[in-house]
Amino acid sequence: MSEIESDAPPPRRPTMKDVAREAGVSTSAVSFALNNRPGVSDSTRRRVIRVADRLGWRPSSAARALSGESAGAVGMVLARPADSLGGESFFLQLVSGIQASLAPRDQALVFQMVDDVQAECELYRRWWAEGRVDGVIVVDPRVSDPRPETLAVLGLPAVIIGGMEAPGSPDAPQLPRRARLSNIWADDSGAMDLIVRHLYGLGHRRIGHIAGTPGFAHTARRIASLRAAARRLGLEHAVSVTTDFTDRQGAKAARRLFSAPVPPTALICDNEVMAVAAVSVAAERGLLIPRDVSVVSWEDSVICHTLHPQLTALVRKADEFGGRAAAQLLALLDGGAPRQLQDPLPRLESRESTGAPPA
Amino acid sequence: MSEIESDAPPPRRPTMKDVAREAGVSTSAVSFALNNRPGVSDSTRRRVIRVADRLGWRPSSAARALSGESAGAVGMVLARPADSLGGESFFLQLVSGIQASLAPRDQALVFQMVDDVQAECELYRRWWAEGRVDGVIVVDPRVSDPRPETLAVLGLPAVIIGGMEAPGSPDAPQLPRRARLSNIWADDSGAMDLIVRHLYGLGHRRIGHIAGTPGFAHTARRIASLRAAARRLGLEHAVSVTTDFTDRQGAKAARRLFSAPVPPTALICDNEVMAVAAVSVAAERGLLIPRDVSVVSWEDSVICHTLHPQLTALVRKADEFGGRAAAQLLALLDGGAPRQLQDPLPRLESRESTGAPPA
DNA sequence: CGCTGATGGTAACGCGGTTTAGTTGAATCG
DNA sequence: CGATTCAACTAAACCGCGTTACCATCAGCG
The missing domain is CATH 1.10.260.40 (lambda repressor-like DNA-binding domains)
Structure with a gap:
């Protein structure tokens, strides 16, 4: 040429x-x-x-936004330190699903990462003032989360993923009636039951839980659920250790649990990265999986079934999840009423990493 | 309350x-x-x-865009099937880095995933016509890529990551002079040399290469580089097998390579997902790593050093990479001249998965 | 004292759409 | 046949900003 x-x-x-x-x-x-x-x-x-x-x-999206009051875009913010997302595939899948819902409606997705929820609130305020987005998708709800309040005050429509307490819970925050917040909540309690029953059925009575970050709502819910399940089933003990979701702290937590006077016979890990880390620590100590210790990953991804032994994991389709969330947000933008809806219970896929505890 | x-x-x-x-x-x-x-x-x-x-x-970003001709946003499109990104952490890291560069300049990132480069070109045209973005970051350049041409015609500034041929190459496409395309190209050839020399030094003479998708420019470059290096060093053989970057095809490729009459003693895998898959297949066949076969991952991520044995990997900081790309785009938007710049050579971090070949 | 030039400010316009208020021309009707 | 009505279309205002042209005031100066 x-x-x-x-x-x-x-x-x-x-x-x-x-x-x-x-x-x-x-x-x-x-x-x-x-x-x-x-x-x-x-x-x-x-x-x-x-x-x-x-x-x-x-x-022109700008001209239209200027007169039509609609930016033609929705926002999503991730408030996690970048290194804590190291190998997690959840978010990319989630975003992928969100896209799929948004694209046919010609809605763009504005994506940003920030350091903490304070910065996230700041960003929401900025986006609102700039008229940059019509609504947002909120992820990783915290136990005492300033974001719903912020969004409510701004009147910015939002869908909170995996958030808030179950509807009707006394802990659910009161928000201005103007608030246009939908909520797709995951039944962490039901999911935890699924796992615990699986392990209990195999004979486990001592369960270790490598949990996520203490401030996260779902972390808190999972810890509480495990405790409740343990009480209900009369487990010998069930200990949760919080982390920052990284392999490093996952490994540390695993070491700590293994070093207990009476170590657990099964480990529940709140993401797949920490599950792999736990497997690794087990190998370090000469523990065979699942003969000496069983491992469950609360999140599935390719490594879970690529690794040997393949990891028993809680499977939820992150992309479908994201798709539903985006659809909810679009409904909200169309003037629909805020809704509380529950995500279907994930499936526990039993693979090679769980088995009967050592005698 | x-x-x-x-x-x-x-x-x-x-x-x-x-x-x-x-x-x-x-x-x-x-x-x-x-x-x-x-x-x-x-x-x-x-x-x-x-x-x-x-x-x-x-x-108001809309008003400003309308009068100032600047949308205050840059775009990034990912044209890969969602399932091929399963466990890859590269893109999230990349996006994270892009963010970090963009945020201080109050530039938003508009992100979208599409099925193929045709759709991507369509999207660029749409974004341009809508005035939605000021420029874009292009990833995964293809061997015969319609995107530079499209962007050139539109006059949409762009930074192509890892793209195009080395400057001066006869294969580099001629573009209208109006084109405002910068290019950050990775020295795949140098990186491949790094790996091959490492393996050669350990004594390997038969190398298998689990490559990426044939249409991808870097895949083509890596395959060519391996062949050149093999000729130069007089390797017994060096075979590349292309895949779609998934664990599934990675495993399939590994099986195929292991089944050869004279199987390779070392495997180079174009991403970490396929490296893990290869390790898995090796285990299946009772091959010990690195005693029976060495494995190198062309991309580092947490699993590479969480797994046992830890995988020798090519380490490049994806976030810094993204940061530089975004900075280049900003420079372009500021009226800077298009530049061709080379990303620093990644480091080969030797871990446990590479060693001397079996005698 | 009138002219000049700088200073500090305002009015008006354009960007590209949407929307409301007119303005036609033709058909309908008493 | 003139008045009424409606369909089809146009003119103009508006959204919120940037920008240019313009205007008042005042100091400096011959």
Whole structure:
């Protein structure tokens, strides 16, 4: 291919004015025609649409946002230190699902990572003031979370993923009635029961739990659920150790649990990265899985079934989860009422890493 | 907390008009004051800034985009099937780095996933026509990639990550001079040399390569580099098998390589997911690592050093990589000239998965 | 004292859409 | 046949910002 000498005509994005001129009508007529509003004849409408198509016209999102009050975008913020997401595949899958829901509606996704929830609230305020997004998807709810309050005050629609207490819970925060917050909550308690029953059925009576970050709502719920289940079943003991979700602290927690005078015979790990770390620590100590210790990962990903032994894991389709959340947000943006809905209980896929405890 | 009866006054985002009224000046004066332009006295400027601060004013991104021609956002598209990103941590890290560069400049990141590069080009056209982004970051360049051309025609500034041929290469596509494309290219050839020399030094003469997707430019480069290195060093053989980057195909490729009449004594895997898969297949066949076979992962992540044996891996800081790319894009948006720059050679971190070949 | 030039500010316009209020021309009706 | 009504379309205002042109005031100066 030879050097291209004559640059193509300066590329200017076509505007409604161009379409109007070309079609021989006013810009208002173009607007009516393209938005399926009454005010133009069918023949004109068709002509305008044809011209717009030919010119490759697309509404300027900025102009539309300015007059239409809709930014055509939703936001998502991740408030975790980058290193704590090392090998977690959950979020990429989640985002992938969110996309899939958003794309057909031509909604863009604005994504940002920040250090903490304070910064996240700041960012929400900024996005709101800038009119950058129409709504947001909130992840990783905390036990005492300032975000719902912030969003409620701003009147920014949001879907909180895995958040808040079960509806009707006395702990559920009271928010201004204006709040347009939907909530998709995961039944952590039910999921924990699933795991504990599986382990109990295999004969385990001493369970260690490598949990997530203390401030996270789901961490708190899981810890409480484990304790409740332990009481109910009369387990010898069930200990939760909190971490920051990294392999490092996962390994540390595993060492600590293994070093107890009466070590657990089964480990529940709140993500797959820590599950792998736990397996690794077990190997270090010469413990065979599942002969000496069983391991369950609360989150599935390729490594869980690529590794040997394959890890028993709680399987939830993160992309479908994200898709549902985005759909909820769109419903909210369409004027729908806020809803509380529960995500289906994940499935516990039993693989090679769980078995009967040593005699 | 009791039910909140009296909703706070309807939250309306403050505009320049509000600031102007409050400060007792015209909106133009506010504009001058807030954008550090001459035309107002220092005292007025300070007063306006104080008022704006107090009201929490932020420029409407839409309005600014409409008049200023700048969307205040950059885009990034990922054209891979979602399942091929299963456990890869590279992209999240990359995005994290991009963020970090963008945030101080108040640039938002618009993120989207699509099925293929055709759809990606479509999306670029849409984003351009909508005026949604000021520039984009392009990842996963292909051997015959329509994207640079598309972007060049649109005049949309872009940074291509790991892309194009080395500057001056005859294969480098000719683009319109208007093109505002920078390029951060990774020295795949140098990196491959690093790995091959490491393995050669250990005594390996038969190397298997579990490569990525054939259409990807870096896959092609790595395959070619391996072949060149093999010729140079006089290796017995060096075979590349292409995949789709998934654990499944990685495992399949590993099986195929192990089943060869004269199987390789070392495996180079183009990402960590396939490296883990290869390790797994080796275990299946009773092959000990690194005694019977050595494994190198072309990408590091937590699992590489959590697993046992720890995987020898090529370490590049994906977040720093992303940060540099974003910085380049910002420079381009500031009117800087397009640049070709090379990413520093990654480091090969030798861990437990590589050793001398069996006698 | 009138002219000049700088200073500090305002009014008006454009960006690209949407929306409301008119303005036509033709058909309908008394 | 003139008045009424409606469909089809246009003109103009608006969204919130940046920007340019313009205008008042005042100091300096011949």
